[in-house]
Amino acid sequence: MAKFLRMEKLIAYLKAERGRLTKLADRIGVNPSAISQWKSVPVGHLAEVEDFTGIPREELLPGAFRPARETAA
Numbered sequence: 001m002a003k004f005l006r007m008e009k010l011i012a013y014l015k016a017e018r019g020r021l022t023k024l025a026d027r028i029g030v031n032p033s034a035i036s037q038w039k040s041v042p043v044g045h046l047a048e049v050e051d052f053t054g055i056p057r058e059e060l061l062p063g064a065f066r067p068a069r070e071t072a073a
Contacts, residue, residue, distance in 0.1 A: 013053050024052050
């Protein structure tokens, strides 16, 4: 379910303005239909999608990021 929610935010962003899906696809060099088939954002496109959408990569693919460990002072 968490994967669905991540993609839901990206899908909502892309649908909010006509042409966003095509612009993102052109920017990262894939077909719009490829993005539509994503179950989650591929790691190889994560930085570009974050830059284009403004959605932090930690929200796009939270399983790839762990919180920093606190070090003893």
